[in-house]
Amino acid sequence: xxxxxxxxxxxxxxxxxGTEIVRLLTDQAVDLTARIGAPVELTGIAVRKPNKHRExxxxxLTTDAAALVASDVDLVVEVIGGIEPARTLLLDALRSxxxxxxxxxxxxxxxxxxxxxxxxxxxxxxxxxxxxxxxxPLLRPLRESLAGDRITRVMGIVxxxxxxxxxxxxxxxxxYSETLEEASRLGYAEADPTADVDGFDAxxxxxxxxxxxxHTRVTAxxxxxxxxxxxxxxDIAAAKGLGRTVKLLAICxxxxxxxxxxxxxxSVAARVHPAMIPRGHPLAGVNGAFNAVFVEAxxxxxxxxxxxxxxxxxxxxxVLGDLVAVARNRVVGGRGPRESAYAGLPVRSIGQxxxxxxxxxxxxxRAGVLAQVAAVFAEHDVSIAAVRQEGRVDDxxxxxxxxxxxxxxxxxxxxxxxxxxxxxxxxxxxxxxxEEQ
Ligand SMILES: NC(=O)c1ccc[n+]([C@@H]2O[C@H](COP(=O)([O-])OP(=O)(O)OC[C@H]3O[C@@H](n4cnc5c(N)ncnc54)[C@H](OP(=O)(O)O)[C@@H]3O)[C@@H](O)[C@H]2O)c1
Numbered sequence: 544x545x546x547x548x549x550x551x552x553x554x555x556x557x558x559x560x561g562t563e564i565v566r567l568l569t570d571q572a573v574d575l576t577a578r579i580g581a582p583v584e585l586t587g588i589a590v591r592k593p594n595k596h597r598e599x600x601x602x603x604l605t606t607d608a609a610a611l612v613a614s615d616v617d618l619v620v621e622v623i624g625g626i627e628p629a630r631t632l633l634l635d636a637l638r639s640x641x642x643x644x645x646x647x648x649x650x651x652x653x654x655x656x657x658x659x660x661x662x663x664x665x666x667x668x669x670x671x672x673x674x675x676x677x678x679x680p681l682l683r684p685l686r687e688s689l690a691g692d693r694i695t696r697v698m699g700i701v702x703x704x705x706x707x708x709x710x711x712x713x714x715x716x717x718x719y720s721e722t723l724e725e726a727s728r729l730g731y732a733e734a735d736p737t738a739d740v741d742g743f744d745a746x747x748x749x750x751x752x753x754x755x756x757x758h759t760r761v762t763a764x765x766x767x768x769x770x771x772x773x774x775x776x777x778d779i780a781a782a783k784g785l786g787r788t789v790k791l792l793a794i795c796x797x798x799x800x801x802x803x804x805x806x807x808x809x810s811v812a813a814r815v816h817p818a819m820i821p822r823g824h825p826l827a828g829v830n831g832a833f834n835a836v837f838v839e840a841x842x843x844x845x846x847x848x849x850x851x852x853x854x855x856x857x858x859x860x861x862v863l864g865d866l867v868a869v870a871r872n873r874v875v876g877g878r879g880p881r882e883s884a885y886a887g888l889p890v891r892s893i894g895q896x897x898x899x900x901x902x903x904x905x906x907x908x909r910a911g912v913l914a915q916v917a918a919v920f921a922e923h924d925v926s927i928a929a930v931r932q933e934g935r936v937d938d939x940x941x942x943x944x945x946x947x948x949x950x951x952x953x954x955x956x957x958x959x960x961x962x963x964x965x966x967x968x969x970x971x972x973x974x975x976x977x978e979e980q
Contacts, residue, residue, distance in 0.1 A: 547581035550870040551616040553641075554588045555608050555632060556623035557596055560646055560673070561588070563859035564620060565599050571863075579870040587611040589623075612636045617873055620862060621645040630654055637661035637669065642873065644865040646673035646858055652747035652763040655754065659882035668872055668879045670865035675748040676701055676834045678857030679850040680864070685755040685838070686880045692840040694756040697795040698976065699836030700829050701748040703852045704739035705771050705791040707731045709817070710830040712779045713788050719774055731832055741770035745793045745815040752836070753795035753813040758886040761795075761813055767893035769816035778817075778971040781903045781942065787819040788827050792976060794818075798891060811888045812896040819901050820977035827977075894951035899928070899975040901944050902957060905968040908939040912965045916941060919963065923956040924948065938967060944975060 552568075554561055568575070568585055576582045589608035590596055596604055605611055612619055612632050619636040621643065623629050629650050633643050638661045645651070651658070651674050662669040672682045676699070685694070700706050704726060711722040723740065726732040738744045746766040753761040771791050782789050795813045802808070820827050825847050829835040834852025839845050851857035872879055906912045913932060920927055920943075931942040945953065961969045 546576065547874050549582045549584040550579065550618060550873055551584050551586050552618045552620060552866070553586055553611045553614065553616040553636075555611070555619065555621045555629070557588050557590050557599060557604075558622065559855040560622040560858045560862065561590075562598060563855040564622065564862055567856075567859055567863050575863075575867065578867055580874045581870065583866070583870060586614065586616055608632055609635070612641070613639070616641055618642045618644065618866065618869055620866060621647055622862065623647070624649070626650055626653065630658075633658060634661045637667045638664055640665040640667050642668035642670075642869045644670045644862055644869055646671070646862055648674040648744065648747040648751060649763075652750040655751070655762075655882065656760055656884075663881060666878060668869045670869055670879060671751070672865050673858045673861035675751050676836060676848065677850070677852040677854065678860045679834060679836070679848050679852065680861070681836055681848045682751070682755060683864075684848070685752070686883070689838070689840055689843065690880075690883075692842045694838060694840045695797050696839040697752045697756045697793075697836060698826070699752070699793050699834065699848075700790055700826055701752075701793045701834055701836065701852060702739055702742075702745045702791060703832035703834060704732045704736060705742075705745070706829065706834070707832045708740070709771060709774065709779075709789055709791060712774070712776065713783070716776055716780065718776050719772060740772055742768040742791065742815045745791060749793035749795055749813045749815050752793065753811055754884065756795055756838075757797055757811045757888055758883045759811055759888040759890070760884045761811060761890055765813060765890040766793075767812075767814040767816070767896075771817050774817050774973075775971070777903075778973055781901070781971045782819045782973070785819070785901070785942070785944070786822050787901075787975070788822050789817050789819055789973065790826060790829075791815065792818050792820075792826070794976065797888075798896070809888055810891045812891040812893075814893055814896065816974060818974040818976040820975075824977040894949060894954075896950050897947040898950045898953065899945050899947050900953045900957070901942070901971070901973050901975045902960070902969065903971040904941045904943070904960065904966050905970055906939050906941050907965045907967065908934045909965070912939070913941065915963055915965055916943070916960055919959045920945070920956055923952045923959070925952055925956050940970070
């Protein structure tokens with residue numbers, strides 16, 4: 544095939560991911576040209592501090608990202624991160640007809656609507672595979688391969704730092720703070736781990752996944768978020784005792800309700816929180832910094848996507864895949880998938896979302912305790928799936944797993960049970976996922 548004219552690329556950011564993008568563009572230049580049908584020409588790299596970037600050609604570096612975006616380029620690759628200036632730079636690029644590839648989950652989770660509108664205004668492409676689950680091909684399958692199916696649920700481990708910590712707590716029985724310290728020492732947690740351990744990163748990813756899976760705009764603010772800092776060694780031990788393990792899950796689901804007259808209403812729920820899953824569940828075996836996402840669709844059934852969710856090279860692989868797709872579109876004159884938000888389903892609050900709880904209580908060891916506790920569950924219309932009671936010398940433990948009920952009903956049940964005189968302590972409360980409701 545004769546080679547087309549070069550695809551001119553501007554790179555914004557040259558940190559962990561950007562450096563690997565430059566390396567892959569250089570190392571694989573010949574193959575990329577053959578795959579695209581035209582060579583890729585890197586025309587400039589925007590950074591803050593050019594002096595610290597000895598690894599890339601000095602003549603490509605600039606601190607003026609806006610001018611680089613405004614220059615004669617076909618494609619802008621953004622790996623700066625954060626909302627501004629990335630948002631303004633990408634809106635400018637898209638409005639002027641330049642296609643965009645970005646790894647920026649925070650930006651996509653808050654501003655995908657206006658970014659897609661800007662892309663539509665000029666017919667440019669917007670690709671963002673690297674924004675969720677690093678190297679794992681996941682967004683393209685949701686946007687394209689499964690476009691003919693009806694996705695009902697997406698449940699995944701999408702944050703490596705929290706998975707490293709929870710896997711460590713499960714393996715050693717150590718506390719959250721000890722394991723976080725270990726993760727920081729080994730480079731698996733940032734100096735300020737808030738975005739990871741408080742679930743912000745996973746919530747951004749859940750918003751992106753829910754938007755694609757359910758053809759509905761879902762933002763990070765729509766996602767219920769709980770982090771892992773309250774997960775205790777006793778929660779982990781309780782999970783182990785029940786043949787379960789604790790994971791921080793991003794869960795996006797389509798909730799279908801059938802009214803008495805047979806009419807159905809659909810809504811979307813997106814949440815991030817720690818949950819107990821059976822040790823036999825495919826997500827239970829995902830340890831350390833790996834990511835995995837479990838997708839359920841009507842026709843396709845169950846699928847799991849697994850691999851490296853972060854790191855310079857794995858993330859750059861996903862960015863390069865997008866770059867090749869966008870460049871090919873340029874060469875042949877086509878366009879990739881646009882935003883698909885036609886369904887516009889309402890987003891449910893966590894209070895209305897059906898979940899299941901595991902509750903572990905320290906109770907007085909006397910007759911009638913179980914009856915008193917069970918009465919509170921009945922009063923809130925929460926049905927109990929399993930109970931285990933173990934007596935000790937002067938007190939006993941009671942472990943209850945519920946059937947699905949609204950999260951609000953479950954929370955008020957736990958509050959009231961905790962106030963019963965026969966209950967000495969609520970040892971552990973955690974949602975349960977990954978098994979029949
Ligand atoms: N790291 C991962 O494993 C990973 C995985 C998936 C997705 N991502 C996403 O990829 C993006 C980049 O992550 P990263 O880890 O590569 O970040 P990083 O190492 O902090 O690099 C950020 C780069 O952006 C440059 N930069 C910052 N502000 C700028 C500005 N105003 N103008 C021009 N350049 C600016 C920095 O320049 P200086 O170097 O001169 O300071 C640096 O080169 C983020 O959106 C992140 O969420 C990262």
